[in-house]
Amino acid sequence: MKRKTIFLGAAAAILALGILGILVLKNPTLFGLKSHTGMTGDHLPDKYQEFLSDSGIISEGETVLYFYSPGMFGFKSDGNILTDKRVISYWETEGERHSRSAPFSGISGFAVHRKGGMKHDTILAVETVGRDPLVLFLSGREKWDEDFIAALAGKINNPSGYRDEKKITEGQYRDPDEMAVPDLTDLKYLAVKCSHPDLVLIEVGFYAMPEMEKEMMLFSLYISADGDNFPEYSIGAYKDEWVVARGDNSGVFTEFTFMGTPEISGDVYRMTVPWETLFGKRTGYTLYSYTFKGNDRLPNEGSLVFETESCRLSWLWHPYLAWMERE
Numbered sequence: 001m002k003r004k005t006i007f008l009g010a011a012a013a014i015l016a017l018g019i020l021g022i023l024v025l026k027n028p029t030l031f032g033l034k035s036h037t038g039m040t041g042d043h044l045p046d047k048y049q050e051f052l053s054d055s056g057i058i059s060e061g062e063t064v065l066y067f068y069s070p071g072m073f074g075f076k077s078d079g080n081i082l083t084d085k086r087v088i089s090y091w092e093t094e095g096e097r098h099s100r101s102a103p104f105s106g107i108s109g110f111a112v113h114r115k116g117g118m119k120h121d122t123i124l125a126v127e128t129v130g131r132d133p134l135v136l137f138l139s140g141r142e143k144w145d146e147d148f149i150a151a152l153a154g155k156i157n158n159p160s161g162y163r164d165e166k167k168i169t170e171g172q173y174r175d176p177d178e179m180a181v182p183d184l185t186d187l188k189y190l191a192v193k194c195s196h197p198d199l200v201l202i203e204v205g206f207y208a209m210p211e212m213e214k215e216m217m218l219f220s221l222y223i224s225a226d227g228d229n230f231p232e233y234s235i236g237a238y239k240d241e242w243v244v245a246r247g248d249n250s251g252v253f254t255e256f257t258f259m260g261t262p263e264i265s266g267d268v269y270r271m272t273v274p275w276e277t278l279f280g281k282r283t284g285y286t287l288y289s290y291t292f293k294g295n296d297r298l299p300n301e302g303s304l305v306f307e308t309e310s311c312r313l314s315w316l317w318h319p320y321l322a323w324m325e326r327e
Helices: 003-028 046-054 142-152 274-281 318-325
Strands: 064-068 077-083 084-092 096-103 108-112 120-126 135-137 170-175 187-196 197-205 219-224 233-236 242-247 251-259 263-265 268-273 282-291 296-298 303-307 312-316
Touching: 046 064, 064 135, 064 142, 064 296, 077 142, 084 135, 096 135, 096 274, 108 142, 108 197, 120 142, 135 142, 170 312, 187 282, 187 296, 197 219, 233 251, 233 268, 251 268
Parallel strands: none
Antiparallel strands: 064 077, 077 084, 084 096, 108 120, 120 135, 170 187, 187 197, 197 268, 219 233, 219 282, 233 242, 242 251, 263 268, 282 296, 282 303, 303 312
């Protein structure tokens, strides 16, 4: 009898967990978890509305039209909003909440990088008059991002909204095929494509793309914003994500600041990076890439200088020279 009671208790617990799992999948926001689906204002839960009003993110009398939170746990840590008066982004860093908005009259257009699918957020860079771009993340599920963008385009002075793709500029640095390095870990080129000051597409090509395991780091991209030999940031490239981390002069990168989803096709790995938001506004940065599995470095010596205004990549044998030339 005791064994039977234990069995029935275990079965009941498993059933309860199954029901809980279904509830979480059906309505993750009920449990404070991330939902990949955006919401329209008329479906916004009362607790969301109260939080936005009490925290001063929206003003009295302002109506939420679209809302999406990409925060992993809870809507209070991160949100992207379209109201009847403006677009708003809010976020938390080190326990402190920040927000930024742009009224429709101050928006000159926007650039869109759409990934598609329920796992991928669309990046919307809103061009503002006299200020840096405002970057928002939108849900790509059920074409919710398209509704958000169409509603925004209908409210600004530039109804077409989109930046002329012909204005995209790009720079590229190619690395020779090295016989001592297997093609599966041999870096072929690094390219940058700039359609917006805060939206940079980075492409890293291989002579042959290795078969990637989920936890394997394919390469790291090291970035310095002050021109010395010690990069302050690294981007670790994995199969399903790329991760930005801040480091110190010891070469250890432990402060994770951003995570994105790559596009991998053929022998090319692509990342769309909100550059100035992550690395600050500078005229130039030095960077290099490295594969740990094959010990290949691009460039082999020195660093690449990335000039954001011209979207140009150039090689210098010593990164100090880039800043000396600007003195």
